[in-house]
Amino acid sequence: MHQEKIFENTEIAFALKSKQELSKAHFMFRMMGNATLVKVGSFLTSKSLELGLPVKGLIKKTIYSQFCGGETEEDCIPVIKRLFDKGVSSIMDFSVEGKASEADFDAAMNKKIELVHFAQANTEISLLAMKPTALGRFALWQKVSEDKSLTEDEKAEWERVVNRFDAICKAAYEAKLRVLIDAEETWMQDAADDLVELMMKRYNKERLTVYNTLQCYRWDRVDYLKGLHERAKSEGFKLGMKIVRGAYMEKERERAEEMGYKSPICEDKNATDRTFNDALSYILDHTEDISVFVGTHNEDSSYLAMKLMADNGLPPNNNSVWFGQLYGMSDHISFNLAKKGYNTAKLIPFGPVKEVIPYLIRRAEENTSVSGQTGRELTLLSKEMKRRQKE
Numbered sequence: 001m002h003q004e005k006i007f008e009n010t011e012i013a014f015a016l017k018s019k020q021e022l023s024k025a026h027f028m029f030r031m032m033g034n035a036t037l038v039k040v041g042s043f044l045t046s047k048s049l050e051l052g053l054p055v056k057g058l059i060k061k062t063i064y065s066q067f068c069g070g071e072t073e074e075d076c077i078p079v080i081k082r083l084f085d086k087g088v089s090s091i092m093d094f095s096v097e098g099k100a101s102e103a104d105f106d107a108a109m110n111k112k113i114e115l116v117h118f119a120q121a122n123t124e125i126s127l128l129a130m131k132p133t134a135l136g137r138f139a140l141w142q143k144v145s146e147d148k149s150l151t152e153d154e155k156a157e158w159e160r161v162v163n164r165f166d167a168i169c170k171a172a173y174e175a176k177l178r179v180l181i182d183a184e185e186t187w188m189q190d191a192a193d194d195l196v197e198l199m200m201k202r203y204n205k206e207r208l209t210v211y212n213t214l215q216c217y218r219w220d221r222v223d224y225l226k227g228l229h230e231r232a233k234s235e236g237f238k239l240g241m242k243i244v245r246g247a248y249m250e251k252e253r254e255r256a257e258e259m260g261y262k263s264p265i266c267e268d269k270n271a272t273d274r275t276f277n278d279a280l281s282y283i284l285d286h287t288e289d290i291s292v293f294v295g296t297h298n299e300d301s302s303y304l305a306m307k308l309m310a311d312n313g314l315p316p317n318n319n320s321v322w323f324g325q326l327y328g329m330s331d332h333i334s335f336n337l338a339k340k341g342y343n344t345a346k347l348i349p350f351g352p353v354k355e356v357i358p359y360l361i362r363r364a365e366e367n368t369s370v371s372g373q374t375g376r377e378l379t380l381l382s383k384e385m386k387r388r389q390k391e
């Protein structure tokens with residue numbers, strides 16, 4: 001069957017952008033395509049903020065407005081309403097990183113619970129996202145993953161992590177919302193997988209509340225998925241899986257090399273793509289038990305998901321399949337999917353300018369390769385700018 005190339009439609013992709021906003025986005029991606037500029041810019045930005053120089057306004061008008069919804073959830077309301085008007089839902093993500101005290105972990109939990117209530121009041125928000133290490137020390141997650149015995153203090157600390165996790169999932173369950181739990185580094189992930197599974201047993205019985213994340217750059221993930229599916233069937237809980245490729249490849253490979261164990265990462269990009277496709281096709285063959293959130297900026301993966309849905313007789317708006325991209329990236333995928341009726345959401349980071357800088361620097365660094373994502377964004381933006389000139 002010939003598949004319509006819907007992602008080429010830039011009129012739909014950028015319908016929300018004025019001419020001026022298109023030029024601004026084009027300028028931003030062009031700047032980010034320059035690796036030296038990104039390096040120097042990232043350094044200067046962090047330093048200036050540290051020294052209290054008045055750069056906040058400039059950052060806010062440029063890279064911040066490209067990738068973030070606002071400083072508070074209320075600031076994000078105009079953004080989420082504009083997206084929803086085009087059929088795209090929002091996932092709010094309070095992107096404050098690098099906090100590591102018990103008070104910070106409690107504050108992160110309280111913020112997520114506040115967001116559950118905010119989402120209840122704003123139906124444009126369909127899902128929530130959360131990162132395990134925002135709720136407890138990384139080293140503790142690692143120790144639990146490694147099955148090492150904990151001291152009495154650590155046992156109490158771990159219990160607090162479990163309770164925070166539970167409080168958020170319970171609040172989401174009561175509000176009839178869904179929560180996507182991020183996957184992180186392999187050396188802490190076993191503890192997260194076990195805890196997410198426990199949450200699924202608690203809150204995914206009568207309806208779906210909790211999704212785990214499958215990082216398809218890991219060669220062991222399809223087996224993990226199949227095992228989890230078997231347990232879900234035998235124990236009577238619904239399975240939600242966010243599938244992504246994975247964000248920590250270099251770190252994973254370096255650690256495996258340094259410590260002399262087999263790398264948990266697929267040998268090359270093709271192998272990762274195959275794992276992603278296998279996971280996607282397994283899930284879409286079993287949508288009676290498994291719901292999926294396809295988190296990708298890859299056009300082929302998105303087309304494949306659409307095709308497999310059609311092959312399995314699932315209409316675009318079937319609630320067991322959602323697509324998601326980051327705010328500020330791959331609008332051609334998000335808005336064209338939504339236009340065709342697919343469930344689509346943007347992950348919208350928000351938070352005070354100073355606090356989201358690490359997130360913004362990561363986005364800029366990720367976009368430095370002009371051959372990849374940036375090149376594609378630039379081509380699409382230019383195409384739309386030219387199309388409008390002819391209007």
Ligand SMILES: Cc1cc2nc3c(=O)[nH]c(=O)nc-3n(C[C@H](O)[C@H](O)[C@H](O)COP(=O)(O)OP(=O)(O)OC[C@H]3O[C@@H](n4cnc5c(N)ncnc54)[C@H](O)[C@@H]3O)c2cc1C
Nearest residue numbers: 182183217244245246247268269272295296297298324325
């Ligand atoms: C909504 C959303 C949620 C996300 N949540 C998470 C999360 O919870 N955890 C997480 O880790 N990431 C998460 N990500 C990031 C994601 O894992 C990818 O890093 C990112 O989306 C790029 O992959 P892609 O499928 O969009 O595109 P592509 O450009 O097709 O793929 C790039 C990815 O392929 C893999 N890859 C590249 N080169 C190689 C190679 N040589 N060998 C093996 N693999 C290779 C890497 O994973 C790389 O990131 C999320 C992304 C989105 C959009």
